[in-house]
Amino acid sequence: MIKIVLVEDDFAQRNIMANIVRAEGHVVFEAANVDTAMSMMNDNDPAVVVTDLKMPGRSGLDLVEEVSRMPLRPEVVVITAFGSIETAVRAMRLGAYDYLTKPLERDELLLVIERAAEKYRLRIDGLSFRNQLANQSSHGLIAESQAMKNVLEIVRKVASSDATVLIRGESGTGKEKIAQLVHYLSPRGSRPIQSINCAAFPETLLESELYGYERGAFTGAQARKIGIIETSGQSTLFLDEVADMSLNTQAKLLRTLQEKEVRRVGGTCSIPVDLRVVAATNKNLEEAIRRGTFRDDLFYRLNVIPIVIPPLRERTTDIPALVDFFLARRGKAKLIAPEAMAKLTHYPWPGNVRELEAVMERTIILSATDTIEPSDLPPEIQRPEPAETGSAQEPSLPEGGIVFEEWERSMLQKALDKANGNVSVAARLLGMTYRTFQYRAQKFGMIEKNSSTGPE
Ligand SMILES: Nc1ncnc2c1ncn2[C@@H]1O[C@H](COP(=O)(O)OP(=O)(O)OP(=O)(O)O)[C@@H](O)[C@H]1O
Ligand SMILES: [Mg+2]
Known part of the structure; x- marks a missing residue:
């Protein structure tokens, strides 16, 4: 079925044509002049317009011209x-x-x-395909869940401003990906983003990386070095793992953000910089502030626009889309069995999207057939989810036994996760005292040794 607008001032002629076309099952809208035809086009989105050229009022040529300016124009066939x-x-x-x-x-x-309708269809398909690409201009960022859609909404809103953004979320949730998106969607996006991982450098080295130094500033400073803050001018500075910065460097950074100036180490003058900062961390900054390892004034400076990325297990609707995305990215025509997809959706993903990505990479390589079956997945994902029970169900001891330490560790971690990292709450979940929980969790390096400030 093709939708057609037929423009012809001669009623008899128009009637004959309309009957021929309708007999083929197409839909015909009849117009006796160009103005009527134009409004019919707007109302009905036809694929094809067949128009006489000579008509009273505006001619068929006028119509062709006007149609050519329409964004979703039909194809025009003229009759001479x-x-x-x-x-x-x-x-x-x-x-x-x-x-x-x-x-x-x-x-x-x-x-x-x-033929005209076919041409129209191809053109429109091409358009909608490009539109899809444009909508995905989230640079390959999957956001199916409402939670991630909300995150994208904030990103779109803040991208155009220079406001400082603080991205928080567990490891592997996509903090860096979001930081990049903030940059690419911003007016600074045409310049390369400047990223630095604050956890990757010891204190003095981090300072040199951030601020640069003048020649002779210290032993070994044989040539001037421009720091990353300076090179970030007119671009975006991404401060990754921002919690892992010494208090000294934090103080210096705070001043830089306030004054929008940098001074190289050993330098005598301050250089103005046009900065936009995006920072990220997976640490609990409020806790760090309480412990005195993070400055609260810097926190408020950075946290102008807070973005929190929920862990993957709290947005399971993203999982199928991410799986499809990672499959498609491999460029291989691998399918995934619904049972396997169900296993992936139920797994709690402690390593979040990064872990899912790694699992998919491995599975794609290792699965022998065209379709990924549950048996192709890593054992920890194949395992059925233990039923959630309110009260303590008797834990089962499998035939082959268990390693108690591993089990203990996993229970402690589960409690910590459920309690959002709050040790008091986690301890209560396992029926332990704060001290006992702390002792055990420290044994596994799950919480830091110096977090011994007692229950809050
Ligand atoms: N929504 C998403 N869509 C597609 N890929 C994603 C998405 N989120 C994360 N990824 C991918 O998952 C991996 C981990 O993401 P990223 O490095 O941004 O996480 P992170 O939060 O910075 O992790 P970490 O805390 O360990 O530094 C990357 O390969 C990234 O491309
Ligand atoms: Mg990261």
Whole structure:
């Protein structure tokens, strides 16, 4: 079925054409002049317009011209009187698809309409495909869940400003990915983003990396070095793992953010910088502030726009989309069995998207057939989820036994996760005192040794 607008001032002629076309099961809207035809087009989104050229009022050429400016224009076929080919050629130059000469042949009319409709369809498909790409201009960032859609919404809103963004979330949730998106969608996006992982350098080295130094500033400073804050001018500075910064460097950074100036180590003058800062951390900054390892004034400076990325287990609707994305990215025509997808959706993903990505990479390589089955997945994901029970269900001891330490560790971790890292709450979940829980969790390095400030 093709939707067609037929424009012809001669009623008899129009009627004959309309009947021919309708007999083929197409839908025809009839117009006696160009103005009516234009409003019919707006209302009905036809694929094809067949128009006479000579009409009272505006001519068929006017129509061709106007249609050519429409964003989702139909294809236009013009009808010319015998012997006025020049006008037909002009119409084609203005964008008409083809022309027919009077007297019209039934088969010719139908064939031209069908070809025009085909051209229209291809063009529209191409357009919607490009639109899809444009919508995915989230740079390969999957956001199916409402939680991630909300995150993207904030990103879109803040990208255009220079406001400082603080991205928080567990390891592997996509903090860096979001930081990059904030940058790419911003007016600074055409310049390369400047990233530094604050946890990767010891204190003095981090300072040199951030601020640079003048020649001779210290032993070994043989040439001037420009720091990353300076090179971030007009671009975005991404401070990753920002909690892992010494108090000294934090103080220095705070001053830089307030004054928008940097001074190289050993330098005598301050250099103004046009900065936009995006920071990220998976640490509990409030806790760090309480312990005195993070400055609260720096926190408030950074936390102008807070973005919290929930862990993957709290947005399971993202999992199938991420799986498809990682499969498609491999460029191989691998399918995934629904049972396998169910296993992936139920697994709690302590390593979040990074872990899912790694599992998919491994599974794609190792699975022998076209379809990924549950048996292709790593054992910890194949295992059925233990039923959630309110009260303590008797834990089962499998035939092969267990390693108690591993089990203990996993229970402690589960409690910590459920308690969002709050040790008092986690201890209560396991029926332990704060001290006992702390002792055990420290044994596994799950909480830091110096967090011994007692229950809050
Ligand atoms: N929504 C998403 N869509 C597609 N890929 C994602 C998404 N989120 C994360 N990833 C991918 O998962 C991996 C981990 O993401 P990223 O490095 O941004 O996490 P992170 O939070 O910075 O982790 P960490 O805390 O360990 O530094 C990357 O390969 C990233 O491309
Ligand atoms: Mg990261």
